[in-house]
């Protein structure tokens with residue numbers, strides 16, 4: 001069979017194709033996003049972006065009810081949003097095989113927390129596979145679809161950043177045969193979860209887990225690698241790779257299915273080794289269950305709970321010698337991420353900073369507005385939280401402070417979970433101001449389309465949500481739209497709406513500079529006339545990566561300069577310069 | 588590079604510099620040459636102009652995709668400061684191939700901190716084999732300033748086992764048709780300058 005190098009996400013997508021998946025739905029979120037983006041190459045699969053994870057899961061459930069195999073993907077925190085249908089879907093079970101990929105982000109490379117999705121598998125009583133490389137991502141997904149139909153259960157696959165975004169060699173498989181048939185089948189006892197029916201399904205769920213735990217003892221995805229000494233290790237997922245590398249002599253029980261655990265196999269393994277380590281990333285999920293079986297183990301007493309594991313961290317945890325690394329003797333300037341040159345969000349945060357607004361923030365590229373020099377975001381919890389947070393905060397402030405409260409939310413985030421918050425604001429008469437940063441894309445996760453971008457996942461034209469009309473229909477009387485490249489107007493409008501003692505919405509509309517479909521047109525770059533530059537450094541307060549300060553030599557004043565390769569010609573620096581030092585390059 | 592040993596290449600740069608395509612081509616050529624290959628990198632937030640790294644490991648059998656501290660046989664840097672930042676990951680007997688390019692991080696651009704001076708010399712204090720490549724000049728010579736990543740790959744290719752033809756095949760497989768010619772040219776220019 002053909003061999004190729006695939007990322008975990010590419011392997012999940014390929015597996016969906018091999019498994020005959022008919023419907024795939026997701027909301028983007030690092031590190032899961034590329035699964036759906038890769039699925040679009042398989043024309044047989046109906047793949048789409050949903051406005052949020054709950055909808056994505058419900059779409060997948062619907063397809064399964066119709067007898068088709070369905071795949072739904074999301075990042076770990078997306079499962080919080082989708083948890084409601086997930087828990088009850090566990091009771092109904094499936095018709096067509098159903099797989100949910102939840103991609104965790106240990107170390108929080110691109111996330112606001114590092115929750116461990118394995119807890120959800122236990123909590124929702126849904127079985128979960130935990131692949132250790134791209135090959136297993138492919139193989140386990142195929143297995144999961146078959147097991148889903150065999151045991152009448154949705155199945156979760158856990159990925160992590162190091163699975164999703166690592167590449168390794170994969171042998172591809174053949175498309176699976178004997179797929180379920182689609183069509184309408186009425187089965188109210190199974191699918192209408194009223195108390196009477198659910199009471200019948202719950203014992204089924206418990207018994208299903210017991211059957212699967214027993215089944216899993218003899219399946220090749222849970223395997224024992226014999227060791228040469230007294231040390232045995234139980235591990236799963238990417239942690240297996242680190243354990244194998246750091247303890248080459250140890251016996252290893254590598255779990256492919258991390259819920260339910262194969263208890264008989266674990267006992268068999270534990271009996272053979274004098275010392276037992278449990279090596280798992282994040283929470284002691286396996287460890288607590290093995291301890292509850294009365295088996296003595298060493299786990300989180302040594303292995304860190306916080307952050308991702310690496311071979312180096314494992315060595316350190318167990319006090320093993322490592323090579324002494326070269327040491328950096330100087331403190332290096334950090335290089336945090338920053339909004340792009342020409343980013344339409346920049347001017348808005350500049351205005352909020354000047355207006356001394358108290359900004360309840362949200363999640364997206366614009367969260368970078370909290371960083372100096374813009375320094376104009378004061379809170380950030382989860383997607384959609386900005387609006388509810390502003391409402392709650394305003395409730396406990398005096399009239400003067402109430403005027404300072406501004407919620408800031410991106411277009412994709414607004415449609416994800418912001419709309420309900422705005423409904424509440426109007427319904428319960430909050431005086432706060434909401435700014436919707438409409439760059440017509442889902443920037444942070446790599447510019448995915450969404451219902452307000454006018455395109456679908458496959459790039460086809462779609463209805464573009466009319467944000468102004470939506471806000472008005474929720475009862476917002478003051479809805480104003482500005483171009484954030486117009487600095488004075490933007491500031492003026494925000495300031496007027498902040499002063500208004502009732503709910504208002506300001507929509508700042510300009511496409512992201514990296515937007516797809518060739519929708520962004522660059523302007524000629526700007527330059528600074530060093531003679532006119534008075535060294536006031538007002539332009540530096542924009543934090544544009546294309547503007548750099550050139551310190552003066554020998555008592556000279558210094559001046560700003562523009563990197564013309566980076567500059568997109570947005571012109572906001574020209575507007576903040578009081579001395580007319582900026583000009584447009586005309587060559 | 589003996590048979591069972593895993594070889595480690597750490598690529599460092601600034602988000603948006605094209606390190607991802609370079610690491611793709613590198614993994615592809617290593618697989619074609621018959622190695623087990625693993626590559627780890629982080630997408631998302633870090634790519635908004637932040638510091639980015641890719642770990643590429645290859646050999647007969649590779650477990651972890653992440654390179655341990657002091658374990659990189661080659662540090663392959665697209666920007667001076669980002670190369671210097673990852674010095675602790677390099678094996679003191681290893682090689683550094685670094686692009687002679689300075690991109691100011693925010694604190695430097697704002698005039699609050701200084702960009703470290705003379706980074707190649709500082710690297711040389713710790714590592715004997717430091718090779719500085721003028722990527723941008725060669726890319727412009729090839730005909731497109733955006734082919735710096737391929738120039739650098741060319742320079743790196745001299746240190747690794749795959750044949751010239753295998754490299755060209757990998758580039759053909761991964762670079763879009765429109766940019767192929769200029770990238771092949773860039774690769775040759777890079778390969779021409781660093782000899783083993």
Ligand SMILES: Cc1ncc(C[n+]2csc(CCOP(=O)(O)OP(=O)(O)O)c2C)c(N)n1
Pocket residue numbers: 027028029030053075077078081363364365366383409410411412413414437439441442443444445512
């Ligand atoms: C529940 C949840 N799902 C997904 C994500 C990943 N994520 C972070 S920001 C974001 C959307 C950003 O888009 P938008 O609000 O339009 O702002 P932009 O980045 O374009 O400025 C997504 C999908 C998340 N953090 N939480």
Ligand code: SF4
Pocket residue numbers: 338339340342343344345365366439443444512513514515635
């Ligand atoms: S990707 Fe778009 S939204 Fe994100 S920082 Fe860049 S310009 Fe702004």
Ligand code: SF4
Pocket residue numbers: 341342525526542544545546547562566567568569570571572573574
């Ligand atoms: S016009 Fe000014 S603010 Fe806009 S990208 Fe260029 S340098 Fe940056």
